[in-house]
Amino acid sequence: xxxxxxxxxxxxxxxxxxxxxxxxxxxxxxxxxxxxxxxxxxxxxxxxxxxxxxxxxxxxxxxxxxxxxxxxxxxxxxxxxxxxxxxxxxxxxxxxxxxxxxxxxxxxxxxxxxxxxxxxxxxxxxxxxxxxxxxxxxxxxxxxxxxxxxxxxxxxxxxxxxxxxxxxxxxxxxxxxxxxxxxxxxxxxxxxxxxxxxxxxxxxxxxxxxxxxxxxxxxxxxxxxxxxxxxxxxxxxxxxxxxxxxxxxxxxxxxxxxxxxxxxxxxxxxxxxxxxxxxxxxxxxxxxxxxxxxxxxxxxxxxxxxxxxxxxxxxxxxxxxxxxxxxxxxxxxxxxxxxxxxxxxxxxxxxxxxxxxxxxxxxxxxxxxxxxxxxxxxxxxxxxxxxxxxxxxxxxxxxxxxxxxxxxxxxxxxxxxxxx
RNA sequence: GGAGAGGUGGCCGAGUUGGUUGAAGGCGCCUGACUCGAAAUCAGGUGUACGGCAAACCCGUACCGGGGGUUCGAAUCCCUCCCUCUCCGCCA
Numbered sequence: 383x384x385x386x387x388x389x390x391x392x393x394x395x396x397x398x399x400x401x402x403x404x405x406x407x408x409x410x411x412x413x414x415x416x417x418x419x420x421x422x423x424x425x426x427x428x429x430x431x432x433x434x435x436x437x438x439x440x441x442x443x444x445x446x447x448x449x450x451x452x453x454x455x456x457x458x459x460x461x462x463x464x465x466x467x468x469x470x471x472x473x474x475x476x477x478x479x480x481x482x483x484x485x486x487x488x489x490x491x492x493x494x495x496x497x498x499x500x501x502x503x504x505x506x507x508x509x510x511x512x513x514x515x516x517x518x519x520x521x522x523x524x525x526x527x528x529x530x531x532x533x534x535x536x537x538x539x540x541x542x543x544x545x546x547x548x549x550x551x552x553x554x555x556x557x558x559x560x561x562x563x564x565x566x567x568x569x570x571x572x573x574x575x576x577x578x579x580x581x582x583x584x585x586x587x588x589x590x591x592x593x594x595x596x597x598x599x600x601x602x603x604x605x606x607x608x609x610x611x612x613x614x615x616x617x618x619x620x621x622x623x624x625x626x627x628x629x630x631x632x633x634x635x636x637x638x639x640x641x642x643x644x645x646x647x648x649x650x651x652x653x654x655x656x657x658x659x660x661x662x663x664x665x666x667x668x669x670x671x672x673x674x675x676x677x678x679x680x681x682x683x684x685x686x687x688x689x690x691x692x693x694x695x696x697x698x699x700x701x702x703x704x705x706x707x708x709x710x711x712x713x714x715x716x717x718x719x720x721x722x723x724x725x726x727x728x729x730x731x732x733x734x735x736x737x738x739x740x741x742x743x744x745x746x747x748x749x750x751x752x753x754x755x756x757x758x759x760x761x762x763x764x765x766x767x768x769x770x771x772x773x774x775x776x777x778x779x780x781x782x783x784x785x786x787x788x789x790x791x792x793x794x795x796x797x798x799x800x801x802x
Numbered sequence: 803g804g805a806g807a808g809g810u811g812g813c814c815g816a817g818u819u820g821g822u823u824g825a826a827g828g829c830g831c832c833u834g835a836c837u838c839g840a841a842a843u844c845a846g847g848u849g850u851a852c853g854g855c856a857a858a859c860c861c862g863u864a865c866c867g868g869g870g871g872u873u874c875g876a877a878u879c880c881c882u883c884c885c886u887c888u889c890c891g892c893c894a
Contacts, residue, residue, distance in 0.1 A: 419852095424863095427862060427864085431861095431862060455874035
């Protein structure tokens with residue numbers, strides 16, 4: 383959520399910044415509703431004050447005087463209630479607008495409307511090329527008996543994956559490898575969270591109210607399957623005032639991620655690219671406002687290190703204003719090279735939310751004794767999406783004989799050099 | 803699932819015959835005194851948001867888990883939802 387105060391105090395600037403994301407965007411509705419709210423609020427304040435003053439006289443005076451006063455106050459009371467009802471409606475509308483308004487892109491974010499306008503910041507590694515006739519991960523995985531999409535469909539419908547044998551072990555190895563790397567090399571604290579969360583948590587990180595269609599909801603309890611560990615890890619500190627010593631903080635978490643992928647029917651229907659459940663290791667930072675830019679750079683580099691260790695070529699892309707996610711003020715996507723599909727594919731998305739999520743989730747910290755609490759800055763990124771990593775490994779490390787070489791870094795976990 | 807207890811300020815904790823209670827007390831924190839300095843001690847101060855004003859150590863309003871109701875007036879009464887805890891049942 384944006385800072386209402388900032389929007390009201392800097393209307394032109396705020397609008398200009400929002401338009402980097404959407405040229406037709408406007409805060410007019412906010413200004414309008416705030417004006418109405420202020421008018422009603424002032425009336426309410428004055429009336430309430432008068433009412434309180436008069437009420438003090440209720441304890442004394444003769445019976446007739448009291449009765450007359452009571453009648454007068456009764457009238458005021460209904461008027462107050464009427465104003466409160468109007469205020470409630472206005473505030474609900476304002477809050478609805480604020481909760482569905484995306485974050486403002488940072489000034490450094492590239493201009494642009496779509497993916498095409500994203501800026502490639504750097505590329506690492508040599509994009510692999512196969513001399514032989516390489517096959518895609520679906521065909522390869524099924525031939526090796528490590529992926530079974532048919533069985534998954536029988537169980538859960540299309541868009542699910544079932545791993546078997548060394549395929550399942552590869553997933554598990556990647557989980558452990560990534561968590562070990564982040565905890566041992568990058569200073570993260572590992573957390574294992576619930577995978578089902580309350581509505582408030584989904585509001586806090588911004589999945590709700592706007593993107594409810596993409597979430598799996600458990601009807602009788604009004605709970606949600608998490609679409610990413612970002613939700614439980616960030617909301618872990620919801621409504622807390624943290625001690626200065628707790629910020630900055632870094633957490634990593636493994637979790638399955640559940641996504642309905644509403645609206646993406648027909649896209650990437652085959653294989654592990656886009657599924658309703660995938661596993662991911664997520665990185666979350668809680669930073670001070672002063673430290674969040676640097677934290678963002680570190681966050682990306684931590685995700686990059688996973689790809690470096692696995693020997694997978696990738697590039698880092700600075701998303702343009704039009705391509706930014708709802709809550710992000712800036713976002714780096716890491717795209718891995720897929721030699722069979724011959725394209726770059728997003729495998730991590732690292733965003734700085736500034737205080738956007740913290741304001742929604744009410745996560746603050748006290749900079750020093752006696753000082754006022756401030757909102758923290760939150761950041762998160764995949765480190766990495768495991769399904770897509772499996773996909774990349776199968777595409778990159780496959781051999782002419784149909785086997786797959788296990789990347790060096792995973793061998794201690796896989797306890798084999800080759801799959802097949 | 804059944805029975806009961808409770809949710810108050812940064813924290814702990816009073817306050818439920820409704821009325822100068824934003825809310826006693828303690829801790830913490832800030833300022834001053836004492837001290838070479840610190841601790842201890844003493845004195846004072848210490849919530850947030852919004853509105854008014856050029857501004858304010860000024861005035862006002864709201865906030866005692868969320869929402870609704872009763873009343874001239876509610877932290878205090880009623881309803882409802884959420885959460886926490888205890889006992890019983892069930893269970894990996």
